[in-house]
Amino acid sequence: MATRVRECSIADALAVIGERWSLLALREVFFGVRRFDQIQRNTGASRDILATRLRTLVGAGVLEKVQYEQHPPRYEYVLTDAGRDLQAVLTTVREWGERHVTEGEPPTVWRHSCGAELATRTVCVHCGEELRPGSLELIRTRWLEPA
Amino acid sequence: MATRVRECSIADALAVIGERWSLLALREVFFGVRRFDQIQRNTGASRDILATRLRTLVGAGVLEKVQYEQHPPRYEYVLTDAGRDLQAVLTTVREWGERHVTEGEPPTVWRHSCGAELATRTVCVHCGEELRPGSLELIRTRWLEPA
Numbered sequence: 644m645a646t647r648v649r650e651c652s653i654a655d656a657l658a659v660i661g662e663r664w665s666l667l668a669l670r671e672v673f674f675g676v677r678r679f680d681q682i683q684r685n686t687g688a689s690r691d692i693l694a695t696r697l698r699t700l701v702g703a704g705v706l707e708k709v710q711y712e713q714h715p716p717r718y719e720y721v722l723t724d725a726g727r728d729l730q731a732v733l734t735t736v737r738e739w740g741e742r743h744v745t746e747g748e749p750p751t752v753w754r755h756s757c758g759a760e761l762a763t764r765t766v767c768v769h770c771g772e773e774l775r776p777g778s779l780e781l782i783r784t785r786w787l788e789p790a
Numbered sequence: 791m792a793t794r795v796r797e798c799s800i801a802d803a804l805a806v807i808g809e810r811w812s813l814l815a816l817r818e819v820f821f822g823v824r825r826f827d828q829i830q831r832n833t834g835a836s837r838d839i840l841a842t843r844l845r846t847l848v849g850a851g852v853l854e855k856v857q858y859e860q861h862p863p864r865y866e867y868v869l870t871d872a873g874r875d876l877q878a879v880l881t882t883v884r885e886w887g888e889r890h891v892t893e894g895e896p897p898t899v900w901r902h903s904c905g906a907e908l909a910t911r912t913v914c915v916h917c918g919e920e921l922r923p924g925s926l927e928l929i930r931t932r933w934l935e936p937a
Contacts, residue, residue, distance in 0.1 A: 651887075653880060661808075684795075743875065750798055754929050768906075783897075
């Protein structure tokens, strides 16, 4: 029997950012760490894997590789608009990790521009209510036909 | 030179949910699909990898494996509280994928309990403002000392 797989933007997104070292490299760029050696050191990724992941992220338009020195040529990685738009993803993943995986105090603390220590909630843009389990109903889902 | 790696709840979270098929399996459970064969069919994961990922998720307390039939013994996967708390993660990943990766109409559409088609934003719990690039300042980060 031919089977069909659910078409899904989560799967699409994970094709770009779904590898462990991709999201950790992006975390470093959000920290302001832009150079290969420093990203490698701060994440603990192997150089080969990190180079591959960064190439994918540049290819997908999430990071841009910018030359900042001519002699010798040196490059740094900066977020594109699509990359900056990952802030909510990184934040929701981090806060979930703090609540359910990390033991003890959160290792990273950010201050929001309003002055408070950052804590977030994800809300419906229409009513402003926080997303809660059981508050969603599926309207439409599509399926990929077998190739 | 001994190096130290950033301590990070994103890395902790990804140790649990960071594999591609883990998040896609969880997506199916959020869709109400709870049985191994259906999860396997809808995601397109190989049976071996899916079984491994589900075991990890059960071991980490994100899913619970519940027997729903005695003869023959049959099981389904249900979300724990920690699993249900992944709704914001799945939603921010999906919406980012819709904006930056998926071509055409979003494949999946949900309705919020307020009646509107679901679209979300991630806001500061203190001031209610949406998280924006450049609105965060780092207060504290910790480092793992080399073993």
